[in-house]
Amino acid sequence: xxxxxxxxxxxxxxxxxxxxxxxxxxxxxxxxxxxxxxxxxxxxxxxxxxxxxxxxxxxxxxxxxxxxxxxxxxxxxxxxxxxxxxxxxxxxxxxxxxxxxxxxxxxxxxxxxxxxxxxxxxxxxxxxxxxxxxxxxxxxxxxxxxxxxxxxxxxxxxxxxxxxxxxxxxxxxxxxxxxxxxxxxxxxxxxxxxxxxxxxxxxxxxxxxxxxxxx
Amino acid sequence: xxxxxxxxxxxxxxxxxxxxxxxxxxxxxxxxxxxxxxxxxxxxxxxxxxxxxxxxxxxxxxxxxxxxxxxxxxxxxxxxxxxxxxxxxxxxxxxxxxxxxxxxxxxxxxxxxxxxxxxxxxxxxxxxxxxxxxxxxxxxxxxxxxxxxxxxxxxxxxxxxxxxxxxxxxxxxxxxxxxxxxxxxxxxxxxxxxxxxxxxxxxxxxxxxxxxxxx
Numbered sequence: 303x304x305x306x307x308x309x310x311x312x313x314x315x316x317x318x319x320x321x322x323x324x325x326x327x328x329x330x331x332x333x334x335x336x337x338x339x340x341x342x343x344x345x346x347x348x349x350x351x352x353x354x355x356x357x358x359x360x361x362x363x364x365x366x367x368x369x370x371x372x373x374x375x376x377x378x379x380x381x382x383x384x385x386x387x388x389x390x391x392x393x394x395x396x397x398x399x400x401x402x403x404x405x406x407x408x409x410x411x412x413x414x415x416x417x418x419x420x421x422x423x424x425x426x427x428x429x430x431x432x433x434x435x436x437x438x439x440x441x442x443x444x445x446x447x448x449x450x451x452x453x454x455x456x457x458x459x460x461x462x463x464x465x466x467x468x469x470x471x472x473x474x475x476x477x478x479x480x481x482x483x484x485x486x487x488x489x490x491x492x493x494x495x496x497x498x499x500x501x502x503x504x505x506x507x508x509x510x511x512x513x514x515x516x517x
Numbered sequence: 518x519x520x521x522x523x524x525x526x527x528x529x530x531x532x533x534x535x536x537x538x539x540x541x542x543x544x545x546x547x548x549x550x551x552x553x554x555x556x557x558x559x560x561x562x563x564x565x566x567x568x569x570x571x572x573x574x575x576x577x578x579x580x581x582x583x584x585x586x587x588x589x590x591x592x593x594x595x596x597x598x599x600x601x602x603x604x605x606x607x608x609x610x611x612x613x614x615x616x617x618x619x620x621x622x623x624x625x626x627x628x629x630x631x632x633x634x635x636x637x638x639x640x641x642x643x644x645x646x647x648x649x650x651x652x653x654x655x656x657x658x659x660x661x662x663x664x665x666x667x668x669x670x671x672x673x674x675x676x677x678x679x680x681x682x683x684x685x686x687x688x689x690x691x692x693x694x695x696x697x698x699x700x701x702x703x704x705x706x707x708x709x710x711x712x713x714x715x716x717x718x719x720x721x722x723x724x725x726x727x728x729x730x731x732x
């Protein structure tokens with residue numbers, strides 16, 4: 303369960319802030335990528351990476367953040383952010399233009415997962431988060447590959463969600479302006495799977511897995 | 518023109534690193550959101566926000582980062598990141614699964630734009646970045662609204678792009694496995710515009726602007 307702290311409370315437009323676990327989980331579960339912020343020598347870095355939720359924690363790929371890991375023995379202060387844009391909100395004034403979106407910030411100290419079984423479980427969660435059904439079809443990591451993969455784990459204890467939905471909200475007097483107003487939906491969509499030419503050549507009979515069929 | 522520094526050089530898979538302005542510009546210009554990292558009291562934060570490229574700079578909305586601005590007089594160290602996912606890359610092994618993506622990191626000190634004309638120009642660039650054509654149709658910001666809007670400006674001098682394209686790359690021996698391999702394209706698509714009910718009621722005759730028509 304998350305709680306609003308002085309660091310996660312949504313201040314600018316408080317109505318958009320949510321601190322309940324169900325809301326935070328649903329936004330995390332719907333996002334493909336997360337963006338992990340950390341600081342090295344007073345310089346902030348933000349790295350996009352794959353992740354998954356594991357109950358009241360998130361686990362994420364640490365390879366891209368190797369820079370950060372070199373500077374931290376077992377844990378490091380991070381901010382993990384996800385943002386899903388649902389629509390561009392077109393108001394009658396420039397000032398009231400906005401986005402419909404769902405975002406989450408998680409603050410805390412990310413810990414390196416060292417136990418092999420835990421690491422394997424985290425990789426399965428990340429794989430199933432990206433593409434449910436894929437994990438069972440592919441060659442699992444070897445001991446060497448597992449060793450070469452960094453996984454980090456971060457508690458959801460200090461987290462907040464921000465959500466905007468609905469039509470534009472204009473200044474009262476602006477509703478008299480004859481300007482088209484409304485929302486333009488935006489969504490991440492999956493296309494038709496493109497087979498690897500080497501597979502088509504060597505195994506022309508392999509059918510497209512069900513989890514890759516257009517929905 | 519950007520240059521690779523010890524802080525921006527892509528280390529983990531160097532072939533994916535790009536430091537030329539044309540590549541960096543094209544990735545920035547194709548992204549809808551950016552993710553801005555900054556540090557307050559040793560805690561990193563990452564905020565999703567709208568932005569635009571202005572030649573060899575990026576300008577971005579600073580309101581969401583008000584937390585950061587309260588702590589910095591005129592400039593603040595940030596990392597601005599954009600990431601566009603083009604496909605999920607399905608290899609024969611878990612380990613070689615990947616994403617086709619285009620990402621950019623920009624490091625530097627973001628400066629607050631104080632001049633009203635510069636601020637207005639930045640807002641126009643941001644608006645045209647999100648939805649070209651919209652700016653000319655709507656009520657421009659009042660002096661009061663302009664004052665209430667924070668805009669930050671960051672040089673592209675220290676920036677790098679990372680790009681992956683193409684089919685999965687598996688271990689030699691894994692090509693003998695009869696596993697479906699290839700890429701699953703992912704794209705952000707725009708749907709059909711939804712009019713604000715208050716506009717439909719008060720101005721039923723306003724046509725859908727050309728820039729909102731499905732492409």
